[in-house]
Every structure is written in C-alpha cells, then in structure tokens.
Amino acid sequence: MSLQSMLSGVFEEAFVALGTDSTFGEVVVSQRPELADYQCNGALGAGNALGRNPRVIAEAVVASIDAPDLIESIEIAGPGFINIVVSPRALIGAIADMAGSERLGVQPVDKPLTVVVDYGGPNMSKALHVGHLRSAVIGESLKRLVRFRGHTITGDIHIGDWGMPVGQLIIELEDRQPALPYFKPEYDEAIDGPYPADSPVDLDDLSDMYPVITKRCADDPAVAARARVATFDLQNGRAGYLALWRHFRNVSVEGQRSDFDALDVEFDVWYGESTVHDRLAPIVERLLESGQARVSEGAVVIDVARQEDAKEVPPLLLTRSDGSYLYSTTDLATVEMRVQNMHADVMLYVVDARQGLHFEQVFRAAKNTGIAPDDVDLEHIAFGTVNGPDGKPFKTREGGVVRLGDLIELVTESARAKLDAAHIAEGYPQAEREEIARKVGLAALKFGDLSNHRTSNYTFDMDRFAAFEGKTGPYLQYSAVRIKSILRRAAEAGLSEGPVVAPTVDAERVLMLRLVRLPEMVDRAVSLRAPNVIAEYAYEIATDFSRFYEKCHILSEEDPRRQASWLALVGLALAVLDRLLDLLGIEIPDRM
RNA sequence: GCCCUCGUAGCUCAGGGGAUAGAGCACCGGUUUCCUAAACCGGGUGUCGCAAGUUCGAAUCUUGCCGAGGGCGCCA
Numbered sequence: 001m002s003l004q005s006m007l008s009g010v011f012e013e014a015f016v017a018l019g020t021d022s023t024f025g026e027v028v029v030s031q032r033p034e035l036a037d038y039q040c041n042g043a044l045g046a047g048n049a050l051g052r053n054p055r056v057i058a059e060a061v062v063a064s065i066d067a068p069d070l071i072e073s074i075e076i077a078g079p080g081f082i083n084i085v086v087s088p089r090a091l092i093g094a095i096a097d098m099a100g101s102e103r104l105g106v107q108p109v110d111k112p113l114t115v116v117v118d119y120g121g122p123n124m125s126k127a128l129h130v131g132h133l134r135s136a137v138i139g140e141s142l143k144r145l146v147r148f149r150g151h152t153i154t155g156d157i158h159i160g161d162w163g164m165p166v167g168q169l170i171i172e173l174e175d176r177q178p179a180l181p182y183f184k185p186e187y188d189e190a191i192d193g194p195y196p197a198d199s200p201v202d203l204d205d206l207s208d209m210y211p212v213i214t215k216r217c218a219d220d221p222a223v224a225a226r227a228r229v230a231t232f233d234l235q236n237g238r239a240g241y242l243a244l245w246r247h248f249r250n251v252s253v254e255g256q257r258s259d260f261d262a263l264d265v266e267f268d269v270w271y272g273e274s275t276v277h278d279r280l281a282p283i284v285e286r287l288l289e290s291g292q293a294r295v296s297e298g299a300v301v302i303d304v305a306r307q308e309d310a311k312e313v314p315p316l317l318l319t320r321s322d323g324s325y326l327y328s329t330t331d332l333a334t335v336e337m338r339v340q341n342m343h344a345d346v347m348l349y350v351v352d353a354r355q356g357l358h359f360e361q362v363f364r365a366a367k368n369t370g371i372a373p374d375d376v377d378l379e380h381i382a383f384g385t386v387n388g389p390d391g392k393p394f395k396t397r398e399g400g401v402v403r404l405g406d407l408i409e410l411v412t413e414s415a416r417a418k419l420d421a422a423h424i425a426e427g428y429p430q431a432e433r434e435e436i437a438r439k440v441g442l443a444a445l446k447f448g449d450l451s452n453h454r455t456s457n458y459t460f461d462m463d464r465f466a467a468f469e470g471k472t473g474p475y476l477q478y479s480a481v482r483i484k485s486i487l488r489r490a491a492e493a494g495l496s497e498g499p500v501v502a503p504t505v506d507a508e509r510v511l512m513l514r515l516v517r518l519p520e521m522v523d524r525a526v527s528l529r530a531p532n533v534i535a536e537y538a539y540e541i542a543t544d545f546s547r548f549y550e551k552c553h554i555l556s557e558e559d560p561r562r563q564a565s566w567l568a569l570v571g572l573a574l575a576v577l578d579r580l581l582d583l584l585g586i587e588i589p590d591r592m
Numbered sequence: 593g594c595c596c597u598c599g600u601a602g603c604u605c606a607g608g609g610g611a612u613a614g615a616g617c618a619c620c621g622g623u624u625u626c627c628u629a630a631a632c633c634g635g636g637u638g639u640c641g642c643a644a645g646u647u648c649g650a651a652u653c654u655u656g657c658c659g660a661g662g663g664c665g666c667c668a
Contacts, residue, residue, distance in 0.1 A: 031611065041610055048648060078611055079648070123668065164667055214667085228666090299666055311595040312664075320666045327668055354662055356596060384597075385661075392661090422630070440630090451616095452605065455597065457661065459604065464617080468630050471605090471616040478630050486627050524608080536606065539615085546631060555627045592630080 002105060002519040003094040004029070004038065006070060007084060011040045014061045020046045027084065029517065036075070036083030037513055043080040054080030088502035091509070094516040095500045099572045104579060106519045108150025115153040116338050117143050119350035120260065120267060123160040124252040125169050125210040127203065128259045128404035130394050130460065131352075134383050137446050138454050139350035140265045140585045141531035142381065146348075148583060149526045154342060158334070159256075159272030161249055163327050165210065167231030169248060170241055171223070172213035173201065182240035189239065199247035203255040206248065232324035235277065249274070259404050264442065264585055273330035276337050280325050283333055283371075284318050292369050293318055304364035316361040328362060335366045339376060346377040348529065353382035353455065381529050384457035394460045411441035414466035415474070425592060436589045443473030443586045450584050451535040471539055473586055476577065479542035480588045483574040486554055490567055493555065497571055498564025507548040511569065514544045515576055522583075531584060538580040545573050 001009075004027055012025030024042030031039065043061060047054030058080040065074065072087040098105040119139020122128055143155045174183045180200055181187050189195065201209070217224040234241040253270065260267070284300055287293035293302045298321030305313045316328050338344040349359055359380040366372035388394040394402065415437040419425050425433050448465045452458045468474035490496070503509035517537070525533035554570065557563040581588055 028608075028610095035611090039610090044610070044648070054648080081611065121668090160668060168667095217667090224667095297665080301665075309595095313595095314665055317666055322666085324666090326666070328666095352662095353597065355668080357663055358668085382597085387661085418630075424628080424630075453607095456605080457598070461604070464604070467617075469617085470630090472630085474630060475616095478628080482628060482631085489627060528608095532606075536615090543615095547633095549627080550623095550632050553626060591628085 001107075003086065003090060003516045004520055006090075007038055007040075007086070010065060010067050010070065011042065011061065011082075014064045015042055015046060017064055018046070018057065018060055020050065020057075030083065032083075033510075035077065037086050038084040040082040040084065041080075043076075043082060047080060058082050086513075091512050091516070092500045092502055095512050095569065095572060098516065098518065099500070099568060099575075103148075104518055104572075104576060105516075106148065106522050113151045113345040114343050115146055115151050115346040115348065116342055116344045117146070117153055117155050117348040117350060118158045118334075119143075119155065119348075120157040120265065121160065121351060122157070122252070122256050123165055124249055124272070125165040125206055127207045128256060129401040130386055130404060130407055131401070132404055133263075133407070133445070134386060134449060134454075135350050135352070136260065136263055136265045137449050137585060138381070138383055138531060139348075140263075141450060141534070141583060142348060142350065142529055144583045144585065145522065145526050145531065145534070148579075149522060151346075154268045155266070156269045156271050157256075157260075157267040159249075159253070159270065159274075160327065161245075161252075162235065162273035162277055162325070162330055164227060164231050165214075166234055166245055166248065167229075168213040168217060168227040169206065169209055170230040170234065170244060171226045172209045172216075173244070176209075180244075182244040184240065187240055195240065195243035199251050200244075201247065201251060203251050206251060228320065228322055228324060232322055235280070235325055245274075259408075262405065262408050263446075264587065271334075273327065273334070276330055276333035279333040279336060280329050283336065284325075284329070287318070287369060290369075297321060302365045302368065304361050304368065306364075313357075313361065313364075316365045328358070328365075331358075331362045332365055332371060335362070335378070336371045339372060344376065346379070348379050348381050350381045350383065353384055356380060356382055379529070381454070383454040384452075386460045387457055388460060408441065408445065410462070411445045411465055412437050413441075415440040415444070415468070418468055428591075436592050439587050439589050440468065440474045440477060440592065443477050443581075444468060445473070446584060446586055447473030447476065447535060450531045451539075453532050454530060476538055476542045476581060477586070477588050477592065479545050480574055480577045480581070481590070481592050482549060483545065483570045483577075484588075484590060486570060487567070487574070489555055495555075495563065495567060497568040498561060500568050501561055501565040504562070505548075505551055507544070507551040508566075508569070511541075511544040511548045511573065514541055515572060518576055525583075534580055534583050538577060538584070541573060541577055541580065545570070545577075 007027040008025055011027050012022040015025040016022050024046045025040065026042060027038050027040045029038060030036040043054045043058035047057045055076060058076045062074050062076060062082060070087060070090045072085040075083045077083050117139055119135050120132065121135055122132060139155065143153055146153045177200060181192070181195055217227055230241065234245060284293065287302065288300060293300050296315065300318040301315035302318060303315045317326055318329050319325055335347065338347055363378040366378060372378060386394045419433060419437060425436055444465055451471065503512055521533060521537045525531060552566060554563060554566045557566065578588060
C-alpha cells in the first residue's frame with residue numbers, strides 16, 4: 001500500500017470516530033512543501049457539515065491519531081489544515097517496498113477489464129502526416145498505462161479501408177490507366193486468368209492520387225457520383241475492384257507499418273473497416289426488421305436523439321440512398337465485433353475531438369440497439385488539433401501537410417547535429433550514435449506532444465520539438481543516462497547497493513517523497529486517460545534527481561552506508577524513470 | 593442559429609474546490625581541479641478573458657457575455 005493511502009487510512013478512521021464521513025480523511029500531497037509532506041483538509045469540510053469550528057475538529061482528529069511509525073509530526077494551520085510530516089522510518093520503508101517490487105509498488109486492479117483501444121486510424125489512401133502523430137502517441141501511451149494498471153488491452157489500428165476514399169481511388173486510377181483489367185466488367189478470372197499479382201500503384205502514386213481525386217469530387221458532382229457508385233460496387237463484391245482494393249491496402253499498410261515502426265508504436269491487431277464488411281448488410285437488415293432503423297430520404301438511419309438533448313442530434317446514417325455503407329456503419333459493426341469476438345468491456349477511441357458528434361451518435365446507436373450491452377463502456381478519448389503558428393491546422397510553408405516520416409527524420413537530424421556540436425558521444429561507434437540520435441529525436445517529439453493535455457489544441461513549433469534543454473524528452477533521458485553512468489562506475493569500483501537509510505540532505509528527502517507518489521500518479525493518469533500526468537511527473541522526478549545529483553556526490557562519498565543507500569535510491573529513481581518513459585513510449589539510451 | 597472545446601507570465605503550456613497560481617523557453621547574472629554543463633543556482637514583470645452566482649474557501653463548479661477554434665444527414 002502506498003504511503004499516501006496508509007495516511008488516508010489513518011485519517012479516515014479518525015474522522016469516522018468523530019462521527020463524520022470517512023471521505024473527509026483523504027490525505028493529499030502538501031501544497032506547501034516547506035511546511036509539510038502531506039495534508040488533510042477534511043476538518044474544513046467536516047466543520048462546515050457539522051456546524052462546528054473546523055479548528056476544533058482538526059484538534060480532535062489530531063488528538064485521536066496515534067501512528068508514530070508513520071507520522072513524525074502534525075500541525076494545524078490556518079483555518080484547519082492538518083499538515084503532516086512523515087517519519088523517516090515510514091519514508092525509507094516505502095522506498096524499500098517500491099525497490100523490492102517488480103511493479104514498483106503499483107498494485108494491479110482487483111477486477112481486470114478487457115479493453116480495446118482504437119488509435120492511429122490511418123486512412124488507407126493517405127501517407128501518415130503530423131495529424132496522425134497525436135492519435136498514435138496518445139493511444140500508445142494509454143495502451144501501456146492501462147496494461148500496466150493490470151487490465152487486458154488490445155491496440156487496434158482500425159484502418160479506414162472500406163469507405164468512399166477507396167471508391168475515389170478506384171475511379172482516379174481508372175481515369176489514369178483505363179486499360180487495366182480491374183475496370184473491365186466483362187473480365188472473368190475463370191477465363192482470363194487471375195488479376196495481376198503486382199500492384200499497379202505504389203505508395204507515392206496513392207499519395208499523389210488522393211488529394212487530386214478529393215478535389216475533383218468536391219468540384220464536380222458527376223465525378224463524386226462515380227466515386228459513390230464505385231464504392232457501392234466494391235462493397236457489393238465486384239471482383240475487379242476487390243482485387244484492386246487488395247493492392248491498395250497492401251501498399252498502404254506496408255508504408256504505414258514502416259512509419260509506425262519508426263515511431264515505436266505497435267498495434268496488437270491491424271483490423272480495419274473492411275474487417276467487419278460481412279456484418280454490414282445483416283446489421284442493417286436486422287435493425288430495419290426490428291424497427292430500430294428506418295428509411296429516410298432513401299437512406300437507412302437510426303434515430304439517436306433524446307428528449308433531454310439541449311441540441312439537435314441528427315440520426316446516424318447506416319446507408320446512403322444508393323445503398324452503400326459509410327463509416328458510421330462500419331463503426332457500429334466494429335462495436336459488435338469487439339463485443340462478440342473480443343469480449344470488450346471498454347472501448348477507447350483515440351480520435352480527433354472534431355469527431356465528437358459522430359461518436360456520440362455511434363455510441364447511442366450501439367446502446368439503443370443493444371449492439372453494445374449496458375455494461376460496456378464506450379469512450380471517445382478526444383484530442384485537440386495540431387496547429388501551425390497561424391492557429392490553423394499545421395501545414396508546411398508550401399501549404400502541404402508534413403509527412404510523419406519527414407518529421408521523424410527532422411528531429412533525428414536535429415539530435416544528430418546536437419551530438420556533433422556538443423562533442424557528445426564522440427568516440428562511440430557510428431551505429432550507436434545513430435541509435436542515440438533516433439531515440440533522442442523521438443523522445444523530443446513524443447514528450448513535446450504528450451506533455452500537453454490531450455484536449456487542448458497546441459501549436460506545432462519545430463524549434464520546440466528540436467529543443468533538448470529544459471522540459472523536454474531528452475532532458476528526461478539525460479537524467480536517466482546519468483544514473484546509468486553512476487551505476488556503471490560504481491560497479492566497476494566494486495560498490496553495491498545497500499539498505500536505504502534515513503535522508504540527511506533535503507534534496508534526498510524530496511526525491512524520496514516524489515518517488516513514493518508513483519501509484520497515485522499512475523492511477524490518476526489511467527482514470528483521466530491523460531498521459532500528460534505521467535509526462536509531468538517524470539519531469540519532476542528528473543529535476544529532483546538532478547538537484548540530488550548536484551548536492552550528493554555518490555562515488556566520492558566517504559560514509560559507505562550512506563553511499564550504498566544512495567546507490568539504491570538512484571537505482572530506484574532509474575527504475576521509476578524507465579517505467580514512466582516506457583509508459584510514454586520513450587526509450588532510454590545506455591549512454592548519450 | 594444551435595452545440596462542443598478552449599481563453600492562465602512576453603512566448604509555449606501545466607495546474608487535483610483549499611493556504612502565497614507554477615514550469616519550460618526567452619532575458620540578466622553565477623557555478624566545471626568533483627559521478628556526463630542536454631545540468632545546477634539566483635533574478636518575475638499575472639485584472640487566471642469579463643461579470644455575476646454557489647461555497648467557510650473558486651483558475652478549478654454554475655450561468656451570462658466577449659474572443660478563438662471546431663462540429664451540426666448521405667466525407668472520414
């Protein structure tokens with residue numbers, strides 16, 4: 001049990017003994033570290049609830065508390081704050097408990113849930129760009145957080161591969177290369193042989209075609225109509241289109257895989273809209289039959305509005321008036337698949353905040369129709385837009401989107417340049433230098449994104465992502481690397497860790513107090529679905545360590561007990577940093 | 593028009609109903625016979641958009657207004 005929860009337990013008991021609610025006993029980290037380590041504000045609330053002076057309540061609580069092993073001193077301050085200083089014994093006990101535990105004192109949840117996290121979500125017709133960064137890194141971090149908390153979680157990339165963009169690409173290619181066999185309605189594989197095994201396009205072709213055809217569709221209704229027909233034909237099994245679709249999908253998945261690999265983002269499953277295509281027609285048919293869906297203006301819709309809605313919530317569209325399916329349909333079918341095949345209790349959708357209404361509609365439809373049972377939790381984990389300096393979604397100077405691969409190369413190059421300029425890692429083998437640059441660049445990129453709260457839009461600033469000083473990913477890596485270096489040198493000198501002894505230096509005590517907060521921070525990050533909680537905490541650990549590092553020179557320390565204790569302490573700090581950075585998807589080089 | 597999100601230091605952003613609102617960057621100054629100076633130490637110049645309300649207590653909760661971004665039936 002964490003130090004904070006032990007303290008809360010003591011205070012809860014005291015408040016209950018006074019005849020008040022146990023929640024008043026909650027102990028939190030002190031707002032005023034110069035006065036105390038922890039504080040309990042319950043006397044203020046309890047005083048108000050009981051109509052008594054909060055200071056009197058506080059005095060009664062303090063008088064009834066007897067936990068000398070845990071608490072060094074208690075003081076009542078101001079209107080009734082109870083300030084708590086923990087005992088050295090309790091502190092080093094908590095540190096020892098953490099150090100001795102594989103999970104660093106973080107208890108797994110009592111009831112593990114089966115969770116599916118839907119993130120990445122690339123459209124198969126587009127190369128990944130800077131906009132995909134957020135979904136990928138936030139989703140990856142949440143996956144690791146939820147997993148570390150003890151739940152079972154599956155990360156699903158959910159590729160957009162069964163909607164209108166595919167129809168658009170089909171007609172664009174038809175216009176460019178009409179002679180290809182895929183477009184010939186009379187082509188029969190039984191007679192003419194199988195469709196070509198090699199793709200008629202590569203990733204660059206697709207990336208080039210997509211913006212062209214979307215513009216054509218926007219400008220010309222006749223082209224848009226053709227794209228819809230092609231989409232309908234694909235979804236209804238036209239052989240040539242399916243054969244072409246497979247090429248498109250393979251080509252895009254290959255490209256996306258390399259981009260996500262470069263980001264160290266790993267999906268457990270590479271499902272997509274097309275994964276559930278067999279479910280689409282039966283679902284629509286079933287819902288029409290049961291009366292849960294109806295035909296409106298030729299399209300099939302599900303009403304999801306509620307009496308109490310402040311706004312008008314439009315119905316969810318299941319088919320277009322031409323009978324083709326939309327992403328609403330595949331999303332609903334995907335919920336069914338995740339319930340039936342993956343037995344999901346919770347589904348997390350790490351998707352741009354602009355799709356809030358869509359998910360509200362899909363979730364309501366899923367609940368209304370029973371496709372998602374009542375006890376299944378559907379959550380849209382919304383995140384803000386990455387903007388350029390002008391406050392608009394980020395574009396290059398030329399007006400194009402920034403490719404994710406290029407962005408990764410930019411930050412890596414920046415890290416490389418920094419290594420050269422600062423004469424760091426000068427004697428290292430070239431391959432190791434390159435690996436360091438890669439890890440440092442990625443850390444800058446990911447930390448730069450994850451340290452923002454996910455709902456806020458943030459301004460993309462290349463200088464910020466390429467900065468390695470201050471509150472950045474590389475600073476965190478650097479702190480950890482310095483610990484690794486100490487431990488390496490200590491081992492060479494034949495020194496080893498010993499029991500943690502009571503802190504004698506302020507910086508040492510501050511670091512200990514920070515470390516023991518880990519369980520609360522993980523809990524908070526998971527319940528808020530907010531990786532920036534971890535980013536912030538990891539930064540605090542790193543600065544606390546850096547201050548300790550300045551004050552306490554471990555290798556030249558003369559008292560062997562103190563030295564051994566310090567080695568154990570920084571060893572734990574490294575383990576915590578390593579874990580926290582892993583939760584953010586950031587790797588620590590051995591040296592840098 | 594309606595709905596959603598946001599508005600905190602010069603800039604970029606944290607901030608959990610509690611005491612004196614914090615970081616990084618930028619700027620000025622200091623620290624290297626000592627474990628990696630990508631570090632550390634010192635220096636703040638804030639009507640927490642505005643106004644009410646709830647509360648013992650509000651940056652935090654509610655409402656209204658102002659401002660920014662986004663969404664609102666056959667794109668994803």
